[in-house]
Amino acid sequence: MTYVLIPGAGGDPRYFDLLVDELHARGHDAVAVALPAADPDAALPEYAATVRAVVDTHPEVVLVAQSMGAFTAALVADHPAVRLLVLLNPMIPAPGETPGDWAAATGHAQARAAYAEAQGRDPHADIDLTVDFLHDVPADVFARMSDGPQESDAAFVRPNPLRAWPPVPTRVISGRDDRLFPADFQRRLAVDRLGVHPQELPGGHLLALSQPRLLAETLLSLTDD
Template structure:
């Protein structure tokens, strides 16, 4: 079984370094994909082509997609080697929906603000990497990731049409961080139920589970692998 790992915003394969190590210790192959996020003309079609090129020809591939990566994974799932999609704290798209339209269509801003208020944080505060993403990530891991600068993303990913016309006929699992401040878990549960008819499996941790909980996430992926 091979895991092909699709990053979220910023497109860096380095996000998967810890999880990839955990999977390899279990005897699995893990291929982390770098996406062309620095190319302002690259959109979902181009991102999907990069992922497709990374999928090995042999069977039994699991696509694992983080956050924005959920827009890319279903575009690659028709590859004959893919057996399973796993979406981690995902932006689950509706067919044809752009990543730019997703926020308002799903009610994300209100959900994030309500969760911040419930935690005693400012519901009107802008997105902050430390507060919203790295609050539960070990300091040394945070320092390494921050040294690369904040995530950049091609604007075309958010504005150009999404070629997805229907969800692929591939088993799909959703993993949600119970302490995710950016995509609160109640919001994720609703979205997964409405758009996929799936109940997420929850792990302790925030939005960046591959950095904060690589062992638990690897355990969960291996459970899914045995079930397929």
């Protein structure tokens, strides 16, 4: 079984370096895919084609997608090699929904503001890399990938060809301390859109950086189920 890992916005495969190491240490193959996120001519169809080319080379795959990577994963999970789809702190798409439409359609801004207020933070503050993403990530871990690529606008605005959720077993893993996509928000979205109750782990939005060992163990436990 090979774990094929799809990064979130920016498409940087280095996000999964620590998780790949943990999976390799446990005797499992893992491949992090570099998405063409900085290409202004590339959007979800091109992202999906990139991932499919990797999946094509493996007979059995667990597809793991971080955040915005769920949009790409949904377009690839019908591949006959995919045995399980695991979404990490995901932007779970509805059929035809673009990443640019997702936040308004799901009520994300309101959920994020309510969680910030409950924690005593400014509910009106803009999304901040340090506050919303890195609050539980060791500084030396993030420093190695701080110059990563930026997402072009194409993926947010070009049509999403997804017509129905693929008929593959799907699991959701949520960071209990995620400030970007609060756990309650993720739980509601996963139940409403997939009929799935997330498994919650301690940690924020970037679990592969803050909790690579625990995340690897959790992925292996899902495969063993």
